[in-house]
Amino acid sequence: MAAACARSGRDPASVALVAVSKTVPSERLRLALAAGFDRLGENRVQEAADKIPALGSAEWHLVGHLQKNKAARAVELFDVIESVDSLALAVRLDRLLGEGRLSSRTRLPVYLQVNVDADPAKAGFDPAQLEAQLGAFLDLARLEVRGLMTVGWLRSGGIEARHTFIRLRELSDRLQGADGRLGSGLSMGMSDDYEMAIEEGSTLVRVGRALFGERPPTA
Numbered sequence: 001m002a003a004a005c006a007r008s009g010r011d012p013a014s015v016a017l018v019a020v021s022k023t024v025p026s027e028r029l030r031l032a033l034a035a036g037f038d039r040l041g042e043n044r045v046q047e048a049a050d051k052i053p054a055l056g057s058a059e060w061h062l063v064g065h066l067q068k069n070k071a072a073r074a075v076e077l078f079d080v081i082e083s084v085d086s087l088a089l090a091v092r093l094d095r096l097l098g099e100g101r102l103s104s105r106t107r108l109p110v111y112l113q114v115n116v117d118a119d120p121a122k123a124g125f126d127p128a129q130l131e132a133q134l135g136a137f138l139d140l141a142r143l144e145v146r147g148l149m150t151v152g153w154l155r156s157g158g159i160e161a162r163h164t165f166i167r168l169r170e171l172s173d174r175l176q177g178a179d180g181r182l183g184s185g186l187s188m189g190m191s192d193d194y195e196m197a198i199e200e201g202s203t204l205v206r207v208g209r210a211l212f213g214e215r216p217p218t219a
């Protein structure tokens, strides 16, 4: 990460790391926390519910699709939800927060997930749809929209992923220009492409396998 920052003239402090710990057992995560990892990412609410109460003391990010019927549990467990992919979900999160399920904070940080290149394998908003609905997200008083999130072309690691990241940055610039309430965060980059994502402006990389090793094939 530091090398990618140096190559692109960026301050290393401007890029944060989420260690994506899905499928990694709690015993190993205890070691990761002891080693100084302070942001962990999970993609399933149930798995997170088994781990978070026992491990505590990290900033927990939800990076996977959130079903509406798990939204209440997610609000209790996670510090940041990176995978908001519909207005209905955002409205539900905002309402749950209003019902007082959020003890210590006033606004829940979220990212809006964008499918910038209409990849059928990925979740997220179509850019035009997001542009049309942006004001409605930013009106939700209990959500802090930190920025946009995307997934590169899976495991391509090549030019296609770079284009995805460039498009997300350009979309973010344009939407921030249209509505100054949108945060400037860009969550992009995974094990195979985080360096490229940093070169293209990522502020948050989500890295799993490069830290913890390959996951079991079913995960």
Ligand SMILES: *Cc1c(COP(=O)(O)O)cnc(C)c1O
Pocket: 020, 022, 043, 063, 064, 151, 190, 191, 192, 206, 207, 208, 209, 210
């Ligand atoms: C699993 C996952 C990651 C981490 O992927 P790696 O290839 O293991 O680095 C990042 N983001 C999301 C949304 C994921 O589901």
